[in-house]
Amino acid sequence: MIINLISDTVTKPSPAMLEAMIQAEVGDDVFKEDPSVNQLQEKAARLFGKEAALFCPSGTMTNQIAIKTHTVPLDEVICDEYSHIYQYETGGYSFNAGVAINLIKGEHGKITAPQVEAAIKPLYDWLPKSKLVVLENTCNKGGGSFYTLDEIRPIHELCKAKGLRHHLDGARLFNALVETGESTLEVGTLFDSISICLSKGLGAPVGSLLIGDADFIAEARRFRKVMGGGMRQAGFLAAAGIYALDHNIDRLKIDNDRAKILGEVLQDLPFIENIRPIKTNILIFDVLAPYTAASFLEKLNSFGILASPFGPQTVRFTLHLDISEEMLARVIELLESPKNW
Numbered sequence: 412m413i414i415n416l417i418s419d420t421v422t423k424p425s426p427a428m429l430e431a432m433i434q435a436e437v438g439d440d441v442f443k444e445d446p447s448v449n450q451l452q453e454k455a456a457r458l459f460g461k462e463a464a465l466f467c468p469s470g471t472m473t474n475q476i477a478i479k480t481h482t483v484p485l486d487e488v489i490c491d492e493y494s495h496i497y498q499y500e501t502g503g504y505s506f507n508a509g510v511a512i513n514l515i516k517g518e519h520g521k522i523t524a525p526q527v528e529a530a531i532k533p534l535y536d537w538l539p540k541s542k543l544v545v546l547e548n549t550c551n552k553g554g555g556s557f558y559t560l561d562e563i564r565p566i567h568e569l570c571k572a573k574g575l576r577h578h579l580d581g582a583r584l585f586n587a588l589v590e591t592g593e594s595t596l597e598v599g600t601l602f603d604s605i606s607i608c609l610s611k612g613l614g615a616p617v618g619s620l621l622i623g624d625a626d627f628i629a630e631a632r633r634f635r636k637v638m639g640g641g642m643r644q645a646g647f648l649a650a651a652g653i654y655a656l657d658h659n660i661d662r663l664k665i666d667n668d669r670a671k672i673l674g675e676v677l678q679d680l681p682f683i684e685n686i687r688p689i690k691t692n693i694l695i696f697d698v699l700a701p702y703t704a705a706s707f708l709e710k711l712n713s714f715g716i717l718a719s720p721f722g723p724q725t726v727r728f729t730l731h732l733d734i735s736e737e738m739l740a741r742v743i744e745l746l747e748s749p750k751n752w
């Protein structure tokens with residue numbers, strides 16, 4: 412039995428999801444004639460109370476298109492130093508949009524309105540122009556930390572007052588919402604644009620959505636095309652996304668709860684320390700010498716457990732819908748057996 416905790420992106424479509432994909436009605440989406448893509452986009456827009464949405468191959472693309480659409484070259488994006496757009500998108504903000512980035516040292520990937528206010532640059536010829544604030548919810552490198560709407564609201568008010576755009580990298584937004592009980596409609600009122608991933612904990616094989624008002628999405632559509640993201644019979648993939656939104660949101664609570672259970676087990680192990688606060692489905696922790704992240708992962712691999720290195724001594728476990736109760740029990744049993752370590 413291989414137990415893959417590397418990422419919630421490793422999930423494969425369930426038989427029911429595959430059936431929905433096979434049955435999908437499709438057309439050419441570059442001509443806006445794929446009924447399944449149209450249905451998914453309308454559904455996502457409605458979910459967040461926005462006018463429109465755009466189906467893209469990846470969350471990197473939805474974020475990059477958002478940055479490009481909200482800015483012009485020599486503008487600046489303000490975000491936490493842990494942000495995916497800075498850490499894991501190949502420096503695309505500079506390549507695709509020609510913008511600078513202004514990093515804030517937040518707490519577990521979360522920033523505050525006063526920090527954003529202090530980061531906004533005055534208008535001088537020699538400074539980039541602060542234009543866009545990006546929040547990440549949940550924050551991956553922050554250990555799956557999340558913002559409540561009360562924490563986001565002052566940042567949004569500040570953006571409005573200062574004429575800044577506001578984008579949400581919501582790759583794992585639903586992992587946060589199942590904890591807070593807050594609604595997507597409320598989230599929609601606090602951002603100009605929102606990106607969500609269908610291919611993480613929601614279990615679709617491919618796809619992300621960029622959501623915003625009609626003018627923004629019309630422009631975003633042009634940038635999707637120039638990035639090579641205009642797909643033809645993408646409805647087969649959109650059908651998986653529709654299935655994911657209909658069936659796989661509420662169950663994310665299971666993944667979050669299991670992360671906490673696993674965290675309690677890790678807490679008692681003498682060779683593990685500094686477990687980051689466990690808020691959703693991600694666990695980040697350090698291993699102590701003589702272990703390194705590499706040697707610890709090698710040992711786990713020998714038991715059939717796969718996980719991610721997140722630094723020389725740091726490891727990440729991610730819970731997701733392809734981890735069964737039985738797999739979780741096996742991970743716990745292996746970790747708790749002193750003879751293994």
Ligand SMILES: *Cc1c(COP(=O)(O)O)cnc(C)c1O
Nearest residue numbers: 469470471472495547551580582
């Ligand atoms: C996964 C992820 C993305 C997008 O990733 P893709 O692999 O390009 O779909 C964006 N932001 C965050 C926070 C992520 O975790």
